[in-house]
Amino acid sequence: MxxxxxxxxxxxxxxxxxxxxxxxxxxxxxxxxxxxxxxxxxxxxxxxxxxxxxxxxxxxxxxxxxxxxxxxxxxxxxxxxxxxxxxxxxxxxxxxxxxxxxxxxxxxxxxxxxxxxxxxxxxxxxxxxxxxxxxxxxxxxxxxxxxxxxxxxxxxxxxxxxxxxxxxxxxxxxxxxxxxxxxxxxxxxxxxHSLPFKPTRHDHNATTTKSSSDKFPEWMTEGDQGLLKGSSLGMHVDAIVALDGSGHYRTITEAINEAPSYSTRRYIIYVKTGVYRENIDMKRKKSYIMLVGDGIGKTVVTGNRNFMQGWTTFRTATVAVSGKGFIARDMTFRNTAGPLNHQAVALRVDSDQSAFYRCSMEGYQDTLYAHSLRQFYRECEIHGTIDYIFGNGAAVFQECKIYTRVPLPLQKVTITAQGRKSPHQSTGFSIQNSYIFASQPTYLGRPWKQYSRTVFMNTYMSALVQPRGWLEWYGNFALGTLWYGEYRNRGPGALLSGRVKWPGYHIIKDARTAKFFTVAQFIDGMSWLPSTGIKFTVGLGN
CATH class of the missing domain: 1.20.140.40 (Invertase/pectin methylesterase inhibitor family protein)
Structure with missing residues (x-):
C-alpha cells in the first residue's frame, strides 16, 4: 500500500x-x-x-x-x-x-x-x-x-x-x-513546531508554590476574594439559584441558559444548599462560568442516567461542561445509578482550562469523565469502582482524596483508565500530593487506549492498593506503549517491590522526569490557573 x-x-x-x-x-x-x-x-x-x-x-x-x-x-x-x-x-x-x-x-x-x-x-x-x-x-x-x-x-x-x-x-x-x-x-x-518558532519555556523551581491568597485575578471583587478564603460575606455574584425560590432561579440549568454566550469575563452563579435533581449540559458557547456552592454534601447535583437505560456513556453525565474556562467550587456532582447499571458518569469535562476546587464526584463505574482538554482539580473527593477517573484530557489532581466503593462480584476496582491514543497527544493524568483510601482491593489504573499515560506522585496509598499496582486491559495490549509512573509515593500500598514489570511502567527516580507532570509543564498552568483564583502548587511540592 x-x-x-x-x-x-x-x-x-x-x-x-x-x-x-x-x-x-x-x-x-x-x-x-x-x-x-x-x-x-x-x-x-x-x-x-x-x-x-x-x-x-x-x-x-x-x-x-x-x-x-x-x-x-x-x-x-x-x-x-x-x-x-x-x-x-x-x-x-x-x-x-x-x-x-x-x-x-x-x-x-x-x-x-x-x-x-x-x-x-x-x-x-x-x-x-x-x-x-x-x-x-x-x-x-x-x-x-x-x-x-x-x-x-x-x-x-x-x-x-x-x-x-x-x-x-x-x-x-x-x-x-x-x-x-x-x-x-x-x-x-x-x-x-520547533522549526522555526519554538518558544522559550519558563523554568520553575520544582518546589515553588503559588497560592490564590498571594494574588487574586482582576475579575474578583473583595467579596469574591473573601469567598475563596472561606467567607461568603459580601460575595459578588451574577445569579443565585435556590430551590426555595429565594434566588433568581430554581434550577442550575435555567441560570446557565440565561448566562451570556461567548463571554470573555467571569460569570458567577451561586447555588445555595440543596439537592438539585437535574442533568446539566453546559454547551461550548457558555464560556467562563463559575458555579459556587455551599460545600461538599450541601450543594448537590444528582442524576441517575446510565448505559443500561440506552444512553451512551458520553451522555450519561449528571453534569457536562464544555465551555472554556469553567470553574466549580464547594459542590457535589453525583450519579446514583449504582454498580448494576454499569457506565454512569457524574461529571464530564470538555472545558479547556477548567478548574474544580473542593468538589466531590460520586458514582460507581466511570464517575469522572475527564474527556478532553486541560483540567485542574484541587482538594476534591472522587468516589467509584471501575475506571472511575477516565477519558483523554490532560488533568492534574492535587491534594485530592480518592475513595473506592464496593463493585459487583468478580469486578476489579481500577481507579484510572486514561485514553491517550497517539504518542503525539499531550494528554494524561497526573495525581499529585493526594490520598488513595481503598476499602477494596484496588489497582491504580489500566490502559484503555494504546498510549495511556498516568502518574502518581507524592501520594499516600492505603494497604488495599494491590502490590502489582496496575492491571492489564486485556492480554498484552498497550503494555509496551503506555506510560505509567510512580514517584515518591508513601503508605502501605506504595511499596514498589511487587509492581508490574511492563516495558511502559516506570519507577520515576529523578525530579526532572517527575517535573514534566506538574502544573507548570503538563497543563501549561501558569498561563491560566492564576486567573482562576484557585490555589495550586507549580512544581513538585514536598
Whole structure:
C-alpha cells in the first residue's frame, strides 16, 4: 500500500520536479522536503490523490512553503473535512432504529463540532504566529487543542456500543478519514513546531508554590476574594439559584441558559444548599462560568442516567461542561445509578482550562469523565469502582482524596483508565500530593487506549492498593506503549517491590522526569490557573 502511495505521490509531483531542473541543489532539496511533508499530511488517507490536491490548493493560498504554512494548510484542509463529516452524519439521523442509535448520532455531531472548534482555534493561533504576535504559550495551546480534536471521533464511534453497528458502518469511513487527517496534522506539528518558532519555556523551581491568597485575578471583587478564603460575606455574584425560590432561579440549568454566550469575563452563579435533581449540559458557547456552592454534601447535583437505560456513556453525565474556562467550587456532582447499571458518569469535562476546587464526584463505574482538554482539580473527593477517573484530557489532581466503593462480584476496582491514543497527544493524568483510601482491593489504573499515560506522585496509598499496582486491559495490549509512573509515593500500598514489570511502567527516580507532570509543564498552568483564583502548587511540592 505504501509503495503504491509513493508511486501516486511521484506522479502527482512530476510537474513540480520538472520545474526544478534548473534550480540549485539546496532549493531542490528544500522542495523535496516540502513535498515529503505534504505527503505526510495525507498519509494513510483512503483518497490520497484528492487529499494531495486539496492540500496543494490550501498551501498555494498560504504563501511560500514553510513549516508554518504547511501546518496552516493542513489545518484548513482538515477543518473542511471535519465539517463535511458533520453534514454526512446528519443525513443518517432518519435511519436510526433505536434510542441508543439516535443518541449516538447526536453525540457524533456534537463531538465533531468540538473538533471543528478546536481546529478553528488552532488555525487562529497559527495565524497569530504567522503575523508575528508573540505568545510563549502557543505550543501548549496547539498541542492541547489538536489532542482533543483527535480524541472526539473515537468517542463518536464508541457511542455505538450496544447497537447492531449498522449505522456505525455507514459513517465510520468518514469518521476514520477525519481521524487520520487530524492525526497527521498533530504529527506534523510535533515534528515541525520547533522549526522555526519554538518558544522559550519558563523554568520553575520544582518546589515553588503559588497560592490564590498571594494574588487574586482582576475579575474578583473583595467579596469574591473573601469567598475563596472561606467567607461568603459580601460575595459578588451574577445569579443565585435556590430551590426555595429565594434566588433568581430554581434550577442550575435555567441560570446557565440565561448566562451570556461567548463571554470573555467571569460569570458567577451561586447555588445555595440543596439537592438539585437535574442533568446539566453546559454547551461550548457558555464560556467562563463559575458555579459556587455551599460545600461538599450541601450543594448537590444528582442524576441517575446510565448505559443500561440506552444512553451512551458520553451522555450519561449528571453534569457536562464544555465551555472554556469553567470553574466549580464547594459542590457535589453525583450519579446514583449504582454498580448494576454499569457506565454512569457524574461529571464530564470538555472545558479547556477548567478548574474544580473542593468538589466531590460520586458514582460507581466511570464517575469522572475527564474527556478532553486541560483540567485542574484541587482538594476534591472522587468516589467509584471501575475506571472511575477516565477519558483523554490532560488533568492534574492535587491534594485530592480518592475513595473506592464496593463493585459487583468478580469486578476489579481500577481507579484510572486514561485514553491517550497517539504518542503525539499531550494528554494524561497526573495525581499529585493526594490520598488513595481503598476499602477494596484496588489497582491504580489500566490502559484503555494504546498510549495511556498516568502518574502518581507524592501520594499516600492505603494497604488495599494491590502490590502489582496496575492491571492489564486485556492480554498484552498497550503494555509496551503506555506510560505509567510512580514517584515518591508513601503508605502501605506504595511499596514498589511487587509492581508490574511492563516495558511502559516506570519507577520515576529523578525530579526532572517527575517535573514534566506538574502544573507548570503538563497543563501549561501558569498561563491560566492564576486567573482562576484557585490555589495550586507549580512544581513538585514536598
Amino acid at each position: 505504501m509503495a503504491f502511495a509513493n508511486f501516486l505521490f511521484i506522479v502527482f509531483l512530476l510537474p513540480s520536479l520538472e520545474a526544478l531542473s534548473n534550480v540549485n541543489p539546496s532549493e531542490y532539496q528544500q522542495e523535496l522536503n516540502t513535498q515529503a511533508l505534504i505527503l505526510q499530511a495525507c498519509s494513510n488517507v483512503e483518497n490520497l490523490s484528492s487529499c494531495l490536491s486539496n492540500f496543494q490548493g490550501e498551501l498555494q493560498k498560504s504563501g511560500p512553503p514553510t513549516a508554518q504554512s504547511i501546518i496552516h494548510a493542513a489545518l484548513r484542509a482538515t477543518l473542511d473535512e471535519a465539517s463535511r463529516a458533520i453534514d454526512t452524519i446528519t443525513k443518517f439521523n432518519s435511519l436510526s432504529i433505536s434510542y441508543r442509535e439516535q443518541v449516538a448520532i447526536e453525540d457524533c455531531k456534537e463531538l465533531l463540532d468540538f473538533s471543528v472548534s478546536e481546529l478553528a482555534w488552532s488555525l487562529m493561533e497559527m495565524n497569530r504566529i504567522r503575523a508575528g504576535i508573540k505568545n510563549v504559550h502557543y505550543e501548549g495551546n496547539l498541542k492541547a487543542w489538536l489532542s482533543a480534536a483527535l480524541s472526539n471521533p473515537d468517542t463518536c464511534l464508541e457511542g455505538f456500543e450496544g447497537t447492531d453497528r449498522h449505522l456505525e458502518n455507514f459513517i465510520s469511513g468518514s469518521i476514520k478519514q477525519v481521524t487520520q487527517l487530524i492525526g497527521n496534522v498533530l504529527g506534523l506539528y510535533t515534528q515541525l
